[in-house]
Amino acid sequence: MTASPLDAAHETTRRITTLSVATAVLLIVMKAFALGASGSVSILASLADSTLDLIASLATFFAVRWAAAPPDDDHRYGHGKAEGLASLVQAGMVLASGVFIGWEAVQRIFDPRPVTSGGWAVGVVVLSIAVTAGLVWMQTRAMKKTGSLAVAGDRAHYVADLAASVVVLIGVISG
Numbered sequence: 062m063t064a065s066p067l068d069a070a071h072e073t074t075r076r077i078t079t080l081s082v083a084t085a086v087l088l089i090v091m092k093a094f095a096l097g098a099s100g101s102v103s104i105l106a107s108l109a110d111s112t113l114d115l116i117a118s119l120a121t122f123f124a125v126r127w128a129a130a131p132p133d134d135d136h137r138y139g140h141g142k143a144e145g146l147a148s149l150v151q152a153g154m155v156l157a158s159g160v161f162i163g164w165e166a167v168q169r170i171f172d173p174r175p176v177t178s179g180g181w182a183v184g185v186v187v188l189s190i191a192v193t194a195g196l197v198w199m200q201t202r203a204m205k206k207t208g209s210l211a212v213a214g215d216r217a218h219y220v221a222d223l224a225a226s227v228v229v230l231i232g233v234i235s236g
Contacts, residue, residue, distance in 0.1 A: 070207040074125040077203040081215050082122050084196045085115035088189050095185035103232035104182050107189070109161050110222060117154040117218060121211045154218070182233045190226045193219055 092108040095101070200216035203209070 070209070071125070073203050073206050074209045074212055077200055077212055078118065078122040078125050078215070080199060081118040081196060081219075082115065084192060085111060085118045087192060089115060091185045091189055095182045099182035099233065101182050101233050103229040104186070106161075107186070107226065107229045110225060111189075113154040113157055113161075114218060114222065117150060118215060120150040121215045124211050125209065152214075183230065186226055186230045186233060190223060190230070193223050193226065197223065 088111040089108065092104055092111055096104045096108055197216055197219050200212055200219065204212050204216060
């Protein structure tokens with residue numbers, strides 16, 4: 062029996078959201094190592110952002126699975142709105158991340174600390190940029206196949222992370 066286009070789209074979103082969660086975990090491990098090695102506030106901010114990304118990616122991971130559930134007595138038209146809810150959760154995580162990073166930056170202005178082992182930090186940031194760019198590329202392909210709102214939201218925050226990582230790289234190099 063051949064899978065329907067809708068089943069194929071759901072399978073694609075399931076795979077890409079699994080990859081997104083795995084990527085977030087990998088980035089957290091790498092950045093925790095870099096933070097321990099360098100003490101850089103830029104790395105700390107990036108680590109906090111990646112932790113929030115994991116929460117957002119987990120919300121998306123579960124939302125696309127719920128959205129794929131067939132209609133039932135309580136949801137006669139299906140569960141598709143779960144993807145929109147996941148996008149809303151992601152927006153909240155981006156806001157929380159910005160507040161945390163701003164708080165840490167202000168504290169470091171008044172209590173500066175030198176960056177140590179900057180080479181490790183630079184290497185981790187460069188690697189995290191490459192890993193994130195690979196995920197964004199794969200998410201773009203998945204979005205073209207599925208039109209998933211949840212994947213689009215997840216992709217948007219990883220695109221923003223790419224820009225933030227460039228700023229972190231500049232901060233670590235100049236620190």
